Amino acid sequence: MRKFKKILITGSSGTIGTALFEALLERGYQVIGFDKRANQWSKKLNKLTIKGSLLNQKDIKKLPKDFDLIIHLAANARVYNLIINPRLALENIVSTYNILEFALKSHIKNFIFSSSREVYGNQKKNIFKEEDFNLYFSESPYSASKISAEALIYAFAKCYKMNYLVFRFSNVYGKYDISDRFVPLLIRKMKRNKDIEIYSKNKDLVFTYIDDCTDGIIKGIEKFPRVKNNTLNLASPKSYKLTKVAKLLKKFLKSKSRIIVKPGRIGEVEKFRADISKAKKLLKYQPKHSLENGLKLTINWYSKFVKN
Secondary structure, three states, X not given: OOOOOEEEEEOOOOHHHHHHHHHHHHOOXXXXXXXXXXXXXXXXXXXXEEEOOOOOHHHHOOOOOOOOEEEEOOOOOOHHHHHHOOHHHHHHHHHHHHHHHHHHHOOOOXXXXXXXXXXXXXXXXXXXXXXXXXXXXXXXHHHHHHHHHHHHHHHHHHHHOOEEEEEEEOOEEXXXXXXXXXXXXXXXXXXXXXXXEEEOOOOEEEOEEHHHHHHHHHHHHHOHHHHOOEEEEOOOOOEEEHHHHHHHHHHHHOOOOOEEEEOOOOOOOOEOOEOOHHHHHHHOOOOOOOHHHHHHHHHHHHHHHOOO
């Protein structure tokens, strides 16, 4: 018997939101989305999505109060954009507070949050465990917004007996992403043989294929009563230099694009490799997609659904 009968996903029209929404419906869950944007990928999901902003109390009041679980994915999620406009980071914090307040007033006791590897910052470590988080290594307004959101969740858990899971993601890529994130941006440019700019020759990060991300979230939902009140790295266990990812995409796309390496930008994490032993132990989490396989699947999806 399922623990959760009705689930709310905020940010349900985004990349992770759309993929998770579909996967939960396929498994028979009752799911409602909440997003300020329509879902461009699925008419079915769009019909199940309440349009609104977490910054607007009138919109939040549209939401039913009988959810068993809230999955909070909504966020302004471009690190450099939030450096240019730090007010977007404040919106992330306020949105998280508002949905937590809604949960409290509606007596919804279970909460899952999408955090980020950005909370670790640039520390002199090769592999990051969950306890390696350090406030003093906050690199950007975006990382500060995720740190603040996590702090709010931990506070609500202690003060109001709210149950939570916090997942720290890293560079989730794949279907439903046509944004200016690294992988989709490079695919679009390389299809046109345009020059590619990479900031920092040494940047070495984890890239997680979308299905591995949603698989981990669903494992968290299914095991929630036993694993609640934990923070977990949910990511691929291997890291790759951005130049390596670019070269693989160029090879797979048979592109003539030039790869131009520029100096790193302020506020961006340079190196991250996730220790996922905690997720393996608690969730039996095991990512299935290698970087090569994930990139090929993403390119195939682009070829079918996205015009050049």
